[in-house]
Amino acid sequence: MSIFAALADPTRRGIVESLARGALSSGEIADQFDISASAISQHLKVLREAQMVRVRAEAQRRIYELDPQGVNELAGWVDELRSYWATRFDALEAELRKPAGKSRKR
Template structure:
């Protein structure tokens, strides 16, 4: 799944924001939402498929954290866009000053 498609959902964006502060169990994540734990699990599954989060086993729990590789790939794509638009805005500024 594409990371942008995964982030189109506000609940998934919020999960990513929460995990940016540090790893949490699925139960800890679910406790922060007014939806069922199985619904949170489905969101986590989607984020894992998009390579934005990963899970590790810790005893009987799954601990979720941001997937550095996937997040860096997304950030790189955004930075490429930023450089593209920055150049366009610089050219527009130059044209307007003339």
């Protein structure tokens, strides 16, 4: 599953936002939502498969945290969009700053 498909679900986005503040056990994650622990487990599975979260065992607990690989992939995509729009806004600004008497190309 792609990162975008995984993040399309509001519960999964909420999980990612919670993990952005720090690692949590599966129980701590489940406590934040009004759905069953098994449903949270399924959401975590989807996020793991999309490489947005990773898990480690600590005794009997499973600790989840954001996966830097998936986060970096998402950040790279956002950076590309920013770059695209920044150049267009710069061109628009330059055009708008031209004196009113000069004809503008359309």
